[in-house]
Amino acid sequence: MNEEQEKIIALCRNFVASMMQVETGITTMHEKMSKGERQEALKAVLRWLDTSPEIPANSYTRELAREILGQLSASAFYEDYSGSSDSYIQ
Incomplete structure (x- = not known):
């Protein structure tokens, strides 16, 4: 591997x-955290994501981050979340 390939892999x-x-x-x-605290924290992250000048408004990064955080944050809205029941994830 060349140096550029190694940088991308890293x-x-x-x-x-x-x-x-x-x-x-x-x-x-x-x-x-309580359910309210979890929701407040995740809303703050999403607000930052939507308004951060560090992330261009039209970038894939912003949209993908929203999608990933949305999927992961399902656990914040349930008291007893125990992960996905989808066999391909387990």
């Missing part, structure tokens, strides 16, 4: 590792 690995940290944080929120 970026992708870091991205996936960061996603796992976010998933873990969001799916364990119910252990540390």
Whole structure:
């Protein structure tokens, strides 16, 4: 592999590792926060995502982040969320 390939691979690995940290944080929120606190935190993240000058308004990043956070945040709205029942996820 050349240096540029290695940089892209490292970026992708870091991205996936960061996603796992976010998933873990969001799916364990119910252990540390009330439902209202969880909802407030996620709304703040989505507000930041929609208004952040760091992320171009027309970028794929903004839209994909909304989608991923929306999927992961399902756990914030249930007191007893235990993950997906879809066999392909487990």
